[in-house]
Amino acid sequence: MKANCMAGTGIAFGSVELNNFITVASGPLTDAASKIEAAEKAGAGAASLKLTFVDVPFQSEMRSYSMPGSVILSPTNRRLDLKKAIEITRQIRRITGMKLFANYSALGSRLDEWKLLSEKLDEAGADLLEPNFCCPNLDTSEVTSTTKHDHGGASIGENPEVCAEIVRAIREVSGLPIVPKIITADRRTLIEVARTVEDCGAAGIHVVGTPTSGLPPVAENGRPEIPLLDGAPQGSTNGPLCKYTSYLYAAILARSISIPIMISGGLESWKDCVDVISWGATAPSICSAFMWYGYEILDSINEGIQDFMDRNGFASIADFRGRSLRYFTTPDRVRLRRGVAVVDDEACINCGRCLRPAHCEAVSRADDRVAIDAELCIGCGVCGSLCPVGAISYREEEEH
Ligand SMILES: Cc1cc2nc3c(=O)[nH]c(=O)nc-3n(C[C@H](O)[C@H](O)[C@H](O)COP(=O)(O)O)c2cc1C
Ligand code: SF4
Ligand code: SF4
Incomplete structure (x- = not known):
């Protein structure tokens, strides 16, 4: 069964409706039109284009410590420059009807770049804007530095005021729904940023349930276990390792904001998706599991969700979204x-x-x-x- 055949699983971010709540998160699955076409054929509700910059700060390729069922730790990745992202977006518009998030970043102080990226990707045919306040792989400060630097990506998601300025700036140039994507290891920052972007008119928020970054294990000779890479910068950590934090962030956000909550981080089965929605998420988004197992798993995810809904008499995800929140409490109250x-x-x-x-x-x-x-x-x-x-x-x- 293809996802877009399923009843009751559509959702909307502002004026944009997705016919399936499961989306393909930005990453190696979304850096070419042909890949996004494949995601559409598999029945995903939307895809988020690979991270884009006006000028890529430092170009790279994906290297990873990949442990299926556990983690993808990936300190280096390919980036798109604006010209390439526009080209891919236009191509996508020609060959697919897939709903497309534009995923892009700049330094927090470069509001002109945020505006340019928003305007151009909107013009090229993006349906939604996903300003990237989350990438931990842009941090070029010395690892022992305690100074806060503005690197774009995750450094922005630590700062609600900067998030607010950027969302407001984007709204000046584009009417597309804005769904900022953040990563934070701090619950209070998460709530503050989420409330701030909601107040500034964001149509939703995308949060990654990751501990932000990590280091790989080492081989017998002491070298980091990342093939084809010399040196080991801290790298984003994704995959099942993140799943339980994804549940927690879904619950925290469901209690804190009213806009739709997209969550990625370790979701790879129908049960994971049902669980994250039960904790309050609106839309599960997936990257690692599709990288490991292909889009075939989307069929079993969709079937599993449909069976679950039929078994329990739910007509739509709204019927079970947040049903477990009443159990979410403090340790002294259990x-x-x-x-x-x-x-x-x-x-x-x-x-x-x-x-x-x-x-x-x-x-x-x-x-x-x-x-x-x-x-x-x-x-x-x-x-x-x-x-x-x-x-x-x-x-x-x-x-x-
Ligand atoms: C290799 C790799 C590259 C990624 N690149 C991006 C990116 O360009 N932009 C972005 O917002 N997130 C990026 N992500 C994060 C994913 O979109 C997703 O939020 C995260 O991996 C958690 O989901 P998962 O556990 O299903 O992988 C990347 C993840 C991986 C593994
Ligand atoms: S109860 Fe289970 S774990 Fe314990 S001995 Fe029996 S089979 Fe093994
Ligand atoms: S304390 Fe009881 S529940 Fe815990 S491991 Fe021992 S037998 Fe099992």
Whole structure:
């Protein structure tokens, strides 16, 4: 099933409607018209063109530490200059009806460049503007420097006033919906920036649930494990590593703003998409998973979401968006339910994995049977996650 056949999964950013809420995030999947055409054929609701500058500050190519199912750490990437981005955008307009975000950046102080990029990419045929306040790979300051520098990208997303100036400047030259994209490791900055851009008229916000950047592991000889690269600048870290922060940011933003919330970071299955929406996101966006597994996974994501909606009687994503927010609370307000782990003797294959947790004094084995001492079990939930056959469950007990 193609995404655009699915009922109830369309969304709108301002006046622009996407017929599927799953979009292709800016990156190596979006630096050519042919690639965006492929995304459209697969049924994605929109794509965001590769990061564009008036003049690319330093040109590069993608290098990465790529660990499917875990992380893509990518410190260097290709960039588009404005001329190339205009050319690709026009080409896209000729060959596809795909909704297109323009993704671009400049120094925070260069409002003239922000305006130029917005105006020209609007004229070329972009449908939405995604000013990039998020790229962590533009930071050229010494790694030990504590001075705040203006590098564009992520350094802008740390500063609500600068974000506001840029969004206002863009609105002077373009009427397209603006969906700023930010990364931050700080919850308060996230809220401040989100509220600020909403107040300035943004049609939505795109947040990446990443810890911003990292370093790769090292090989036996001490060299960083990034093929074909000498040197290891800190690099953006994406992929499943980010997923749980994506959920958190969805929940924080859903509580803080009213505009649509696009989230990327570690989403790769229908369940991930349903979960991030349950926490309050409006639109999941995906990069790494399409880079690893191709667009085939979009079919199973769409089918999974549709089955989930049918099973639960939801006609649209609005019916389940934010349904888990009522559980989002502070640690002092949760109620611990008293309970213990129990083993199903019939199902247990006696593999011994549940005996391993070093913090646990409750599990023992005697006569080839595993037993859990209810007096010693604190109900932490670890053993059940280790059992390969699902023989451990948790039984709630009456309070005495
Ligand atoms: C190799 C690579 C290049 C990227 N380039 C861009 C970019 O040009 N502009 C941008 O806004 N985000 C860029 N991103 C970030 C993605 O758009 C996305 O927000 C992020 O990877 C989180 O989603 P994921 O976990 O599904 O990959 C890039 C990510 C990767 C892995
Ligand atoms: S729930 Fe935690 S404490 Fe209880 S048996 Fe399992 S690992 Fe041990
Ligand atoms: S991990 Fe599961 S199957 Fe293995 S011994 Fe424990 S209860 Fe039995």
